[in-house]
Every structure is written in C-alpha cells, then in structure tokens.
Amino acid sequence: MGYNDSIKSCRLSPQHQGSFRTRIYEREDFRGQMMEFTEDCPQVNKRFQYNDIHSVHVQDGYWMFYEEPNYKGRQYYLRPGEYKKYADWGAKSPRIGSFRRLHHSH
DSSP: OOOOSOOHHHHHOOOOSSSOOOEEEEEEGGGGEEEESSSSSSOOOHHHSSSSOOOOEEEEEEEEEEEETTTTEEEEEOSEEEEESGGGOOOSBBBEEEEOOOOOOO
C-alpha cells in the first residue's frame, strides 16, 4: 500500500467534554472476553489477550481505532454506540492494533 500527500476524506468530530469509556470484545455481539478502557491504548496485544476485536461498545467520547500498533495503518472513527461486528465500524477484518481518544485543542 502506497502513501501520498492527498487527503481522501475528512470528518469533523463534535467537541466532547467529560469522560471517555469504551469496551472491546473478543467476539461478535459483545460475547467472549471483554475489557474496558478509559485511556489510549498504543498496543492492543499488550493489554488485551486477543489479537482481534470483533465488537465494541463506545460508551463515552469519540475514539479512533487503527489497524496497526502505535496509531498506524487504516483508521476507523467510532462514535458513542454499539458496534456488534467489525463491519459496523467499516473494517474488512477484526484486526485492531491500537486506539485512542479524540481530544480537541483549544
């Protein structure tokens, strides 16, 4: 996959004031092992026992999920809500290497 200096899409996220909280699950439909996060996670495989995330429940805040560790690779913007399977957030596979909270600078 090559990179260039063009932007293919852009999205404004609403300003969020308050806490951040998301739950990731080992299987679809919020089944299997679950882990809750309130902070950024640069390497999912060091914190979560599984390499793949099949469902996510974003409870508070806006999050960016990445296919690769250290916030690299394809990105997925997740708003508060339930994502019962990885296709719900636009992914073609359940591979997530990192994720972080979206903060706004003032």
